[in-house]
Amino acid sequence: MSKGRRDANPPDSVKRAWGYASSHKANFVESLKKLVSQPSISAQDTGLKECAEMVRKGMSDLGFDTKLMSVVDAPDIVYGFLKSNQKDAKTLVVYNHYDVQPVEPVEEWKSDPFKPVERNGKLFGRGVGDDKGELVARFNAIESILNSGESSRPSIKWIVEGEEEVGSPHLHGFIEKNKTLLAGDGCLWEGGSRSPRGRSEIELGVKGLLYVEFRLRVGKKDQHSQYGTNPPNPAWRLVNLLKTIRNEKGKILIKGFYDDVVSPTAQEREFLEQNDFSAKDLKQALEIDYLLVEKDDIATVTKHLYSPTANIAGFGSGYLGKGAKTIVPKEAFAKLDFRLVEKMRAEDILSKLKRHMKEHGFSDVELVVYSGEDPAKTPVESYISQIMIRCVEMAEGEEPNVWPTVGGTGPMSLFTRGLKLPTAMGLGVNYAGAGFHAPNEHIVLDYYHRGIKQLICLFALF
Amino acid sequence: MSKGRRDANPPDSVKRAWGYASSHKANFVESLKKLVSQPSISAQDTGLKECAEMVRKGMSDLGFDTKLMSVVDAPDIVYGFLKSNQKDAKTLVVYNHYDVQPVEPVEEWKSDPFKPVERNGKLFGRGVGDDKGELVARFNAIESILNSGESSRPSIKWIVEGEEEVGSPHLHGFIEKNKTLLAGDGCLWEGGSRSPRGRSEIELGVKGLLYVEFRLRVGKKDQHSQYGTNPPNPAWRLVNLLKTIRNEKGKILIKGFYDDVVSPTAQEREFLEQNDFSAKDLKQALEIDYLLVEKDDIATVTKHLYSPTANIAGFGSGYLGKGAKTIVPKEAFAKLDFRLVEKMRAEDILSKLKRHMKEHGFSDVELVVYSGEDPAKTPVESYISQIMIRCVEMAEGEEPNVWPTVGGTGPMSLFTRGLKLPTAMGLGVNYAGAGFHAPNEHIVLDYYHRGIKQLICLFALF
Numbered sequence: 014m015s016k017g018r019r020d021a022n023p024p025d026s027v028k029r030a031w032g033y034a035s036s037h038k039a040n041f042v043e044s045l046k047k048l049v050s051q052p053s054i055s056a057q058d059t060g061l062k063e064c065a066e067m068v069r070k071g072m073s074d075l076g077f078d079t080k081l082m083s084v085v086d087a088p089d090i091v092y093g094f095l096k097s098n099q100k101d102a103k104t105l106v107v108y109n110h111y112d113v114q115p116v117e118p119v120e121e122w123k124s125d126p127f128k129p130v131e132r133n134g135k136l137f138g139r140g141v142g143d144d145k146g147e148l149v150a151r152f153n154a155i156e157s158i159l160n161s162g163e164s165s166r167p168s169i170k171w172i173v174e175g176e177e178e179v180g181s182p183h184l185h186g187f188i189e190k191n192k193t194l195l196a197g198d199g200c201l202w203e204g205g206s207r208s209p210r211g212r213s214e215i216e217l218g219v220k221g222l223l224y225v226e227f228r229l230r231v232g233k234k235d236q237h238s239q240y241g242t243n244p245p246n247p248a249w250r251l252v253n254l255l256k257t258i259r260n261e262k263g264k265i266l267i268k269g270f271y272d273d274v275v276s277p278t279a280q281e282r283e284f285l286e287q288n289d290f291s292a293k294d295l296k297q298a299l300e301i302d303y304l305l306v307e308k309d310d311i312a313t314v315t316k317h318l319y320s321p322t323a324n325i326a327g328f329g330s331g332y333l334g335k336g337a338k339t340i341v342p343k344e345a346f347a348k349l350d351f352r353l354v355e356k357m358r359a360e361d362i363l364s365k366l367k368r369h370m371k372e373h374g375f376s377d378v379e380l381v382v383y384s385g386e387d388p389a390k391t392p393v394e395s396y397i398s399q400i401m402i403r404c405v406e407m408a409e410g411e412e413p414n415v416w417p418t419v420g421g422t423g424p425m426s427l428f429t430r431g432l433k434l435p436t437a438m439g440l441g442v443n444y445a446g447a448g449f450h451a452p453n454e455h456i457v458l459d460y461y462h463r464g465i466k467q468l469i470c471l472f473a474l475f
Numbered sequence: 476m477s478k479g480r481r482d483a484n485p486p487d488s489v490k491r492a493w494g495y496a497s498s499h500k501a502n503f504v505e506s507l508k509k510l511v512s513q514p515s516i517s518a519q520d521t522g523l524k525e526c527a528e529m530v531r532k533g534m535s536d537l538g539f540d541t542k543l544m545s546v547v548d549a550p551d552i553v554y555g556f557l558k559s560n561q562k563d564a565k566t567l568v569v570y571n572h573y574d575v576q577p578v579e580p581v582e583e584w585k586s587d588p589f590k591p592v593e594r595n596g597k598l599f600g601r602g603v604g605d606d607k608g609e610l611v612a613r614f615n616a617i618e619s620i621l622n623s624g625e626s627s628r629p630s631i632k633w634i635v636e637g638e639e640e641v642g643s644p645h646l647h648g649f650i651e652k653n654k655t656l657l658a659g660d661g662c663l664w665e666g667g668s669r670s671p672r673g674r675s676e677i678e679l680g681v682k683g684l685l686y687v688e689f690r691l692r693v694g695k696k697d698q699h700s701q702y703g704t705n706p707p708n709p710a711w712r713l714v715n716l717l718k719t720i721r722n723e724k725g726k727i728l729i730k731g732f733y734d735d736v737v738s739p740t741a742q743e744r745e746f747l748e749q750n751d752f753s754a755k756d757l758k759q760a761l762e763i764d765y766l767l768v769e770k771d772d773i774a775t776v777t778k779h780l781y782s783p784t785a786n787i788a789g790f791g792s793g794y795l796g797k798g799a800k801t802i803v804p805k806e807a808f809a810k811l812d813f814r815l816v817e818k819m820r821a822e823d824i825l826s827k828l829k830r831h832m833k834e835h836g837f838s839d840v841e842l843v844v845y846s847g848e849d850p851a852k853t854p855v856e857s858y859i860s861q862i863m864i865r866c867v868e869m870a871e872g873e874e875p876n877v878w879p880t881v882g883g884t885g886p887m888s889l890f891t892r893g894l895k896l897p898t899a900m901g902l903g904v905n906y907a908g909a910g911f912h913a914p915n916e917h918i919v920l921d922y923y924h925r926g927i928k929q930l931i932c933l934f935a936l937f
């Protein structure tokens with residue numbers, strides 16, 4: 014099986030819904046603006062209650078059975094269920110979040126983050142893409158189907174949480190308690206993706222993440238560095254610990270670290286080779302000046318997606334100001350994130366790290382664990398993967414890039430392993446350069462409407 | 476030769492001067508308060524001109540020939556010369572500075588730093604010890620001698636600079652230009668010292684200091700750590716560099732680093748053994764919770780004073796806030812200070828470090844040099860050392876601790892090597908716990924008056 018060109022002619026029911034969407038573009042953008050205008054910043058506990066109710070009402074207006082499900086110490090999770098009009102229909106689970114990132118630094122915004130405005134075919138505002146744009150595009154797609162004549166369609170179970178931007182700390186518990194409620198045949202993840210050149214992308218996996226901090230404190234005060242002969246220097250000690258973890262060539266020295274790393278399958282390799290990818294374009298879109306090595310070769314891309322890492326994300330000790338200060342620091346810390354690939358497990362790597370520290374004489378170093386998420390991967394052969402590829406072909410007239418996994422991380426394994434739901438990302442509005450999490454977050458309105466076309470295919474044909 | 480008890484009975488001329496000092500205690504403290512009330516913060520260019528003139532006038536009133544010597548881009552250096560009343564008298568060179576440290580954090584001061592006040596036998600204010608207390612105590616001692624009947628005394632050459640607290644950046648050039656003006660038979664360094672138990676100390680050397688910063692910058696922006704597989708991580712690179720510099724046991728791995736390290740002489744060892752020293756008392760006086768290993772043994776003290784160090788004073792890279800942020804840092808830096816012992820030279824160690832970086836593949840790492848000062852040491856057999864020990868014995872009735880060197884650093888080598896002047900520290904008002912450079916800097920008034928007694932001996936008998 015490959016993603017080679019197939020019959021991309023959609024059924025009439027889809028065409029009718031596309032027609033509806035095409036004549037309601039202005040209304041759809043207005044409905045997105047309305048949701049974006051409601052702040053819902055999880056990190057600052059702002060407007061979450063109001064936003065959850067808006068989302069619930071949006072679903073309810075479409076005909077979903079809805080409820081606001083309360084979670085201890087967390088904002089409500091919106092749940093909606095739309096029963097299929099057919100017997101034996103499949104059930105599609107849909108995941109979104111209604112919270113957004115803080116807007117700081119607010120002075121870098123060219124317009125009010127919560128008063129969305131259009132400029133040059135783009136719509137600017139906090140959450141206009143992540144994730145309200147994706148969410149409202151799904152509303153718009155379902156509305157288009159329901160208003161363009163009866164046709165077969167799947168049942169839809171939809172959860173929209175309010176804590177994604179702070180790491181979804183309660184999602185695991187919620188899913189454990191609600192496995193039946195969330196049972197289904199596949200899951201549509203939070204949003205879509207387009208390459209810098211505008212090609213739609215389907216993404217079938219994420220890396221895992223173990224994020225830890227090493228902390229060392231040897232005294233209450235920094236000391237004059239004339240005493241550097243005698244007291245333990247925590248910065249040196251941390252350098253000594255770190256050098257046991259990774260060598261000069263980037264190889265990670267923790268015993269058993271690579272035990273569960275797998276290579277791409279033949280089919281995955283085929284997709285990697287077919288994908289239209291340009292490191293140069295990506296660097297430009299992300300406004301960064303270095304990234305992958307300056308080659309678009311398969312080896313580099315494979316290394317990026319299939320290698321685990323041990324990354325120093327922060328190292329702080331002693332005097333960090335300008336010029337010289339002669340002290341022995343009282344403390345030192347280093348923040349490390351380990352990106353994990355199939356079939357590694359965060360829990361396992363953590364216990365290997367602890368054993369490593371013990372064996373190398375660093376048991377006394379405090380180890381703080383900030384997060385441990387497992388990687389996830391959905392086979393390209395799965396029903397959801399295949400139909401999403403076809404939806405892109407129908408709506409765009411060209412094949413998507415298909416990424417067996419991405420380099421980033423998300424709580425997808427809660428769905429793939431916790432709920433045994435094949436889960437895929439794609440069909441939506443995000444694109445490289447949208448500036449999610451940054452000032453002047455925006456979407457391209459043309460991509461928005463094309464995303465709705467893609468989503469109509471999925472919600473009609475799943 | 477040892478410092479064993481000798482005739483500690485001072486000549487009558489000294490006793491007369493002590494009598495004068497004893498009956499002028501209140502005036503002496505007032506004269507110190509007056510100078511402290513004049514701010515003179517070199518780091519903030521505040522009040523330096525006014526303070527220099529006050530010091531010049533103070534010397535002039537005592538009968539010195541004085542001048543304010545201008546230095547390009549620097550505050551004036553005050554120079555004073557008092558000719559001996561005898562033929563073939565020796566010449567004592569005296570070094571002080573009239574600038575003080577900034578007062579920040581000002582909210583931690585219990586009283587105005589520039590309105591000196593007495594509390595519980597102590598005098599509080601910025602510069603009350605470092606270095607105005609030492610300077611005015613010398614004024615007071617000379618005044619006492621000159622006002623208690625003619626007697627033999629040396630010539631005195633005195634320089635008082637205004638940039639010591641910012642690292643004396645122009646002193647080297649000044650000395651090079653004025654070697655004849657500063658020629659003499661010995662030099663009294665900027666101040667005295669007392670152990671935590673109150674025993675006077677004579678210090679005959681300082682360590683050198685090479686202070687560098689390694690800087691690495693790989694891009695303009697931090698990057699998402701999903702790209703941790705590919706771009707160079709500057710924090711890891713710096714760890715890799717650092718681990719080539721010093722091993723787990725503290726041994727410095729730069730080729731030739733230890734070539735010029737010398738062990739204490741038999742006589743130096745004798746002093747180290749005789750000195751009254753307590754790590755516990757010192758920790759308490761400095762309000763620190765760790766210092767030397769918890770032993771007062773000669774091996775520990777010897778290691779402290781005779782070993783060079785490579786100390787990490789600061790290491791900064793990436794995210795230093797609370798919690799987790801998944802980035803590859805755009806840059807990393809580490810500040811290192813190397814303390815050097817006789818007969819190491821800062822210039823030599825710097826070139827060895829550069830060679831080391833090159834040989835280990837780190838030529839591209841930026842190397843910033845903040846300071847390079849050579850160590851200095853004056854033999855205990857020198858005239859200035861011997862007479863200062865005797866001055867303490869006469870004034871205190873007990874032997875001083877004699878330290879062949881201290882762990883700290885100062886520009887003493889400009890005098891010992893640049894001017895070939897045997898140079899010693901001691902005879903003054905500073906004591907462990909005085910809080911130099913910190914809020915609530917203070918002196919003990921009893922030590923102040925006893926310091927004047929010691930200084931009278933030196934200025935009368937040198």
